[in-house]
Amino acid sequence: xxxxxxxxxxxxxxxxxxxxxxxxxxxxxxxxxxxxxxxxxxxxxxxxxxxxxxxxxxxxxxxxxxxxxxxxxxxxxxxxxxxxxxxxxxxxxxxxxxxxxxxxxxxxxxxxxxxxxxxxxxxxxxxxxxxxxxxxxxxxxxxxxxxxxxxxxxxxxxxxxxxxxxxxxxxxxxxxxxxxxxxxxxxxxxxxxxxxxxxxxxxxxxxxxxxxxxxxxxxxxxxxxxxxxxxxxxxxxxxxxxxxxxxxxxxxxxxxxxxxxxxxxxxxxxxxxxxxxxxxxxxxxxxxxxxxxxxxxxxxxxxxxxxxxxxx
Amino acid sequence: xxxxxxxxxxxxxxxxxxxxxxxxxxxxxxxxxxxxxxxxxxxxxxxxxxxxxxxxxxxxxxxxxxxxxxxxxxxxxxxxxxxxxxxxxxxxxxxxxxxxxxxxxxxxxxxxxxxxxxxxxxxxxxxxxxxxxxxxxxxxxxxxxxxxxxxxxxxxxxxxxxxxxxxxxxxxxxxxxxxxxxxxxxxxxxxxxxxxxxxxxxxxxxxxxxxxxxxxxxxxxxxxxxxxxxxxxxxxxxxxxxxxxxxxxxxxxxxxxxxxxxxxxxxxxxxxxxxxxxxxxxxxxxxxxxxxxxxxxxxxxxxxxxxxxxxxxxxxxxxxxxxxxxxxxxxxxxxxxxxxxxxxxxxxxxxxxxxxxxxxxxxxxxxxxxxxxxxxxxxxxxxxxxxxxxxxxxxxxxxxxxxxxxxxxxxxxxxxxxxxxxxxxxxxxxxxxxxxxxxxxxxxxxxxxxxxxxxxxxxxxxxxxxxxxxxxxxxxxxxxxxxxxxxxxxxxxxxxxxxxxxxxxxxxxxxxxxxxxxxxxxxxxxxxxxxxxxxxxxxx
Amino acid sequence: xxxxxxxxxxxxxxxxxxxxxxxxxxxxxxxxxxxxxxxxxxxxxxxxxxxxxxxxxxxxxxxxxxxxxxxxxxxxxxxxxxxxxxxxxxxxxxxxxxxxxxxxxxxxxxxxxxxxxxxxxxxxxxxxxxx
Numbered sequence: 001x002x003x004x005x006x007x008x009x010x011x012x013x014x015x016x017x018x019x020x021x022x023x024x025x026x027x028x029x030x031x032x033x034x035x036x037x038x039x040x041x042x043x044x045x046x047x048x049x050x051x052x053x054x055x056x057x058x059x060x061x062x063x064x065x066x067x068x069x070x071x072x073x074x075x076x077x078x079x080x081x082x083x084x085x086x087x088x089x090x091x092x093x094x095x096x097x098x099x100x101x102x103x104x105x106x107x108x109x110x111x112x113x114x115x116x117x118x119x120x121x122x123x124x125x126x127x128x129x130x131x132x133x134x135x136x137x138x139x140x141x142x143x144x145x146x147x148x149x150x151x152x153x154x155x156x157x158x159x160x161x162x163x164x165x166x167x168x169x170x171x172x173x174x175x176x177x178x179x180x181x182x183x184x185x186x187x188x189x190x191x192x193x194x195x196x197x198x199x200x201x202x203x204x205x206x207x208x209x210x211x212x213x214x215x216x217x218x219x220x221x222x223x224x225x226x227x228x229x230x231x232x233x234x235x236x237x238x239x240x241x242x243x244x245x246x247x248x249x250x251x252x253x254x255x256x257x258x259x260x261x262x263x264x265x266x267x268x269x270x271x272x273x274x275x276x277x278x279x280x281x282x283x284x285x286x287x288x289x290x291x292x293x294x295x296x297x298x299x300x301x302x303x304x305x306x307x308x309x310x311x312x
Numbered sequence: 313x314x315x316x317x318x319x320x321x322x323x324x325x326x327x328x329x330x331x332x333x334x335x336x337x338x339x340x341x342x343x344x345x346x347x348x349x350x351x352x353x354x355x356x357x358x359x360x361x362x363x364x365x366x367x368x369x370x371x372x373x374x375x376x377x378x379x380x381x382x383x384x385x386x387x388x389x390x391x392x393x394x395x396x397x398x399x400x401x402x403x404x405x406x407x408x409x410x411x412x413x414x415x416x417x418x419x420x421x422x423x424x425x426x427x428x429x430x431x432x433x434x435x436x437x438x439x440x441x442x443x444x445x446x447x448x449x450x451x452x453x454x455x456x457x458x459x460x461x462x463x464x465x466x467x468x469x470x471x472x473x474x475x476x477x478x479x480x481x482x483x484x485x486x487x488x489x490x491x492x493x494x495x496x497x498x499x500x501x502x503x504x505x506x507x508x509x510x511x512x513x514x515x516x517x518x519x520x521x522x523x524x525x526x527x528x529x530x531x532x533x534x535x536x537x538x539x540x541x542x543x544x545x546x547x548x549x550x551x552x553x554x555x556x557x558x559x560x561x562x563x564x565x566x567x568x569x570x571x572x573x574x575x576x577x578x579x580x581x582x583x584x585x586x587x588x589x590x591x592x593x594x595x596x597x598x599x600x601x602x603x604x605x606x607x608x609x610x611x612x613x614x615x616x617x618x619x620x621x622x623x624x625x626x627x628x629x630x631x632x633x634x635x636x637x638x639x640x641x642x643x644x645x646x647x648x649x650x651x652x653x654x655x656x657x658x659x660x661x662x663x664x665x666x667x668x669x670x671x672x673x674x675x676x677x678x679x680x681x682x683x684x685x686x687x688x689x690x691x692x693x694x695x696x697x698x699x700x701x702x703x704x705x706x707x708x709x710x711x712x713x714x715x716x717x718x719x720x721x722x723x724x725x726x727x728x729x730x731x732x733x734x735x736x737x738x739x740x741x742x743x744x745x746x747x748x749x750x751x752x753x754x755x756x757x758x759x760x761x762x763x764x765x766x767x768x769x770x771x772x773x774x775x776x777x778x779x780x781x782x783x784x785x786x787x788x789x790x791x792x793x794x795x796x797x798x799x800x801x802x803x804x805x806x807x808x809x810x811x812x813x814x815x816x817x818x819x820x821x822x823x824x825x826x827x828x829x830x831x832x833x834x835x836x837x838x839x840x841x842x843x844x845x846x847x848x849x850x851x852x
Numbered sequence: 853x854x855x856x857x858x859x860x861x862x863x864x865x866x867x868x869x870x871x872x873x874x875x876x877x878x879x880x881x882x883x884x885x886x887x888x889x890x891x892x893x894x895x896x897x898x899x900x901x902x903x904x905x906x907x908x909x910x911x912x913x914x915x916x917x918x919x920x921x922x923x924x925x926x927x928x929x930x931x932x933x934x935x936x937x938x939x940x941x942x943x944x945x946x947x948x949x950x951x952x953x954x955x956x957x958x959x960x961x962x963x964x965x966x967x968x969x970x971x972x973x974x975x976x977x978x979x980x981x982x983x
Contacts, residue, residue: 014935017907025855054733059847088856089881095902096891097847102901109905111888413866413917428922429866502868502892542871632966665966666948741874748875752969761967769949848891
């Protein structure tokens with residue numbers, strides 16, 4: 001594992017990929033590696049991209065990555081798709097839109113399944129961000145599952161959160177309901193060549209104006225991945241936001257929120273794993289579940305019972 | 313350490329028994345009676361009369377058989393020319409050209425992406441010179457040629473026309489078809505090059521040029537064959553093909569073309585798959601729906617309302633195991649096509665799942681058509697199954713389900729928005745997946761594959777291709793590039809670029825390029841530069 | 853420990869027939885694997901780069917255009933020079949039986965021809981994954 005971490009620090013794609021696999025599979029040795037890498041993190045800027053399905057996120061990312069490459073930046077892309085709750089498998093299809101970038105040594109793309117996590121991310125995402133950071137990426141882009149409503153988790157891991165929509169979906173109002181309004185640092189209206197663009201921008205603008213309190217005025221950036229338009233403006237806005245959060249102390253505040261979320265997540269998982277790995281406790285869980293299904297016990301009482309047994 | 317986020321819960325639901333369903337999952341009753349037929353459908357009993365349910369001609373095959381047109385092509389133009397002569401010698405009545413992958417994508421044989429692909433699934437045509445060799449000693453003024461080409465269809469058509477011109481055959485004497493159906497490429501066959509908008513522009517250019525200059529040419533073959541091969545049901549094949557067709561009509565009308573000017577030269581291409589009666593019902597429903605819709609759109613000329621179609625028996629149903637029994641499958645499928653009133657037919661060879669057709673296999677496939685034509689007696693009357701309670705009921709049912717699909721497509725904003733949203737691709741992928749599951753779970757039987765299997769390996773002669781073909785072709789291309797008039801090539805390509813950036817009809821410019829022996833790749837690159845390239849969404 | 857089998861399904865060359873690749877991808881997903889589908893028109897370089905970054909256990913190539921003797925061998929060769937010898941390499945499509953020995957000699961672990969039940973592929977992968 002020491003060999004692996006050394007190689008990760010030099011940016012070796014084999015090593016990066018292998019270590020990501022280890023953390024995803026929760027190999028105990030990976031924990032040592034992550035401890036070693038941690039001091040080397042904190043340099044990369046993390047951009048989260050979320051938005052409705054059909055908003056052309058992947059194509060937009062492709063254009064964005066290409067433009068950043070022209071500026072000489074090293075890019076890591078984490079593309080997340082849902083894991084099937086029935087089979088545990090996943091179809092990871094975001095790479096399709098970006099295959100030309102595969103052979104660019106300055107780009108590293110990893111497709112990941114949510115593996116049961118809610119909120120459009122995967123539990124390993126924090127570690128994967130750290131690995132790519134330590135490997136020398138300037139920018140890490142996380143593309144989340146295109147579900148829309150659940151995706152407020154992204155704000156815990158991203159420094160800049162971009163919410164993508166398209167004209168004509170009538171979604172501007174939906175966005176506010178979903179809470180995406182609050183987490184958006186930048187709104188992108190992709191497929192801006194489509195009819196309805198002015199109206200969508202106007203709707204979003206009025207939503208932004210309503211939220212007059214904030215120091216950061218959420219910009220609305222029209223883009224057309226197809227026509228390669230608006231990408232430079234988007235990069236500019238990302239740069240401006242980056243400067244903003246470093247100048248105010250939002251950067252540190254958000255990072256703290258992220259590490260807090262990460263810490264709690266680690267604790268949560270370890271507690272449940274501990275329960276499931278202990279024969280007695282596992283049996284107790286099974287008994288409780290049967291009682292809950294038969295309405296002989298409620299989940300709260302069951303949880304109390306199991307936690308008490310655990311803490312004994 | 314157990315991952316709490318990783319506990320699986322497999323579903324319990326069991327799928328339905330498939331034995332008494334068509335391949336579109338339509339439930340079939342044990343018997344059909346007059347009570348199953350509603351009175352609301354137009355069952356006009358005369359073939360040759362609107363809405364042409366029973367056939368577009370009054371006497372169908374009594375006066376003229378369908379064209380026996382075997383899709384063929386492999387290696388270089390010389391080899392394919394030989395195969396055409398072989399087929400013509402054995403009685404086929406129309407030609408059909410299969411191109412290799414580089415040609416389908418508008419690349420010359422020596423393009424880096426063409427590596428290893430030369431001639432493998434069709435003939436390589438990189439320039440007018442190859443086209444000349446392909447049709448050497450073949451009377452193109454007397455026989456019709458169908459060319460399965462889509463992305464670069466306009467360019468390949470230009471080569472065909474230029475070859476005929478060089479032989480002094482008048483434009484109004486050459487007949488044939490170019491497939492030229494880009495919408496189904498996005499949906500199923502995937503040999504697209506440019507995005508939808510410029511592709512549609514090119515297609516309407518061909519409609520316009522064909523109507524004015526090449527009157528006997530079918531400038532499009534609106535296809536369901538590939539949609540079906542990609543895994544769709546029969547109803548989806550019917551609905552998506554006709555939806556595409558109506559989209560082309562819309563595009564042409566938007567350009568300002570009069571519907572009765574171009575509609576008579578629209579043709580169709582359907583699959584002939586396994587469910588015998590469903591296929592026949594499909595063709596009948598297709599005719600009735602098309603006539604109805606075209607009449608609604610203002611077509612007055614009966615020829616505009618005709619749905620003329622070519623069929624190919626379903627390649628995807630043929631097996632690598634016990635390949636000889638594919639002959640039986642093809643026979644039934646071909647019979648369905650004939651009983652369904654096809655104007656043109658290709659029968660697959662038994663080695664379909666193994667290689668390109670050997671001479672022996674393709675001869676048997678051709679003879680299959682000839683036996684149906686000469687010995688079975690089914691050609692003596694039009695629409696022999698008309699009036700069958702089951703077939704009429706199934707025709708009506710498929711028509712109803714097609715209109716439901718039309719509604720859904722409308723709700724999505726039309727064909728092109730639906731393509732961009734991945735609607736068709738998703739429907740097809742779902743159907744393909746469930747079909748495979750049905751087979752793997754033994755709900756559907758495939759003889760030789762999951763029932764009545766045998767361990768003996770296939771023992772039939774397979775086509776061997778000339779290994780030296782690619783090298784020969786590359787040398788020929790090099791020589792061509794060195795010996796042609798460079799100035800002419802540059803000028804014609806430059807003029808093409810300017811025209812492509814504007815709105816003029818591109819056919820005259822493409823003709824000028826091919827006459828100057830600009831290669832397919834060079835000509836296509838100009839269009840790639842101006843129009844861009846299409847990238848598909850990820851749909852499973 | 854939640855080790856998942858990760859599979860790259862790739863369409864090398866110009867072949868556009870993706871029905872089989874998609875059905876297999878979905879079936880592998882239903883069998884609990886994480887499947888990365890590359891889409892059409894992949895070069896060997898792109899396939900290898902993707903395989904490295906995704907740290908896959910299996911590369912599955914689908915080809916129906918007849919160009920397998922060139923394109924499959926390209927991938928096999930690059931796997932050797934890129935330290936991917938512990939990755940399973942399998943293929944499917946229209947591949948004549950007589951070409952299979954040469955393909956296996958060049959490093960393709962197994963070929964699944966037309967008519968193969970998808971479960972056979974699932975079983976093979978689960979049994980033969982090298983890591």
